[in-house]
Amino acid sequence: SRELFVLTYGALVAQLCKDYEKDEDVNACLDRMGYSIGIRLIDDFLARSAVKKCRSYSETADMIAQVAFKMYLGVTPSVSCSSATGNEFSLILDKNPLVDFVEELPAERASLCYCNLLCGVIRGALEMVHLAAEVTFLQDRLKGDAVTEIGITFLRKPEDRKHRR
Numbered sequence: 001s002r003e004l005f006v007l008t009y010g011a012l013v014a015q016l017c018k019d020y021e022k023d024e025d026v027n028a029c030l031d032r033m034g035y036s037i038g039i040r041l042i043d044d045f046l047a048r049s050a051v052k053k054c055r056s057y058s059e060t061a062d063m064i065a066q067v068a069f070k071m072y073l074g075v076t077p078s079v080s081c082s083s084a085t086g087n088e089f090s091l092i093l094d095k096n097p098l099v100d101f102v103e104e105l106p107a108e109r110a111s112l113c114y115c116n117l118l119c120g121v122i123r124g125a126l127e128m129v130h131l132a133a134e135v136t137f138l139q140d141r142l143k144g145d146a147v148t149e150i151g152i153t154f155l156r157k158p159e160d161r162k163h164r165r
Helices: 002-019 023-049 057-073 116-128
Strands: 078-081 088-093 133-139 148-154
Touching: 002 023, 023 057, 023 116, 057 078, 057 088, 057 116, 057 148, 116 133, 116 148
Parallel strands: none
Antiparallel strands: 078 088, 088 148, 133 148
């Protein structure tokens, strides 16, 4: 079923490239679609994984990498913290299953973020558990980088999440 998803995803991106002239519009559409998936997928994730509440941003990033990516894409990215404040993390994928059948992006699509759907999924799922985050691709193998790297920046301090009476 993963291969079917990957092939279907490739067809979706190809159609979006036909529908939109600008890569930025395709990227935005993929992000919106991913966001919609993420806000629905979190319920399935929480039900199937039976995970405990994460107590820190570090635990949350590890949960995304070690449980969610493994569960839905069959890969486990490595996680690195990239800020002294502990709110910025990178998920580094040595293998990205969404690009299994993609050799390279066409030259005229150099600013296309082919897997931008993943950023939207992560952002949508995090928002549903009350964690606002900015999620972007920092490196992409399709653009010649050595790895695929997704950056997650949590936008609020942990104490901002507490309910006030």
